[in-house]
Amino acid sequence: MQRRYRSALIFIITILTVCVTGFAAPQRSQQTVHAKATSFMHMSYRFSAGTSATTRGCYRWQGTTITYKITDSSAYYQQVWNSAVKHWNNANVVNLVAAKSGEKPDMTLATATTKKARSVSGDAVGLTYSSYHSSQKIDNLNVLVSTTSYIYKNVATQMKYSQLQREHVAEHELGHALGLEHATSKNSVMYYANKNKSITTSDIRGLNAMYN
Numbered sequence: 001m002q003r004r005y006r007s008a009l010i011f012i013i014t015i016l017t018v019c020v021t022g023f024a025a026p027q028r029s030q031q032t033v034h035a036k037a038t039s040f041m042h043m044s045y046r047f048s049a050g051t052s053a054t055t056r057g058c059y060r061w062q063g064t065t066i067t068y069k070i071t072d073s074s075a076y077y078q079q080v081w082n083s084a085v086k087h088w089n090n091a092n093v094v095n096l097v098a099a100k101s102g103e104k105p106d107m108t109l110a111t112a113t114t115k116k117a118r119s120v121s122g123d124a125v126g127l128t129y130s131s132y133h134s135s136q137k138i139d140n141l142n143v144l145v146s147t148t149s150y151i152y153k154n155v156a157t158q159m160k161y162s163q164l165q166r167e168h169v170a171e172h173e174l175g176h177a178l179g180l181e182h183a184t185s186k187n188s189v190m191y192y193a194n195k196n197k198s199i200t201t202s203d204i205r206g207l208n209a210m211y212n
């Protein structure tokens, strides 16, 4: 992203959006095993229908080409974040591209470990920090400067999230990094306690409304 503002005039605000683990819903039977070898190549990925609602957004990037860097070098979390990147790219609204080596990315896609994870529902499993220009807006949306998203590995493990569920958390956090807010409907990847939903048509409508 090109930035041409004089630093003295920039006033940047950072907010954080905490996303929690699913609340005490009865444990579903084990998810279908997500094949590692093939999940990287969803050739016929389809978005499932959301509600008629449009997932709301409040921030956006200046352009639709946005760079990212995945900081966790494990194959497992590279896969989790790459899957989320691929699925948002499949919506054909934004174009997420890996930052070149040494280049500062727009989005940082990370993992972290909380100091204290409890075995109860409602712990934060994901979190996104978003920094935006206070005075620069496009169509009433604040323009993002940088974002950092985390998946809390120990919480996800303690809550027995499958790899597929962690990919849904990654899609959710990436949705925040793109500027989407929480949706009230459970039929959205942006429901605040989502683990089982992937990106739906409601979410894509929301992204389209922000970027097109």
Ligand SMILES: [Zn+2]
Pocket (backbone or CB within 6 Å): 017, 018, 019, 020, 172, 176, 182, 190, 191, 192
């Ligand atoms: Zn969230």
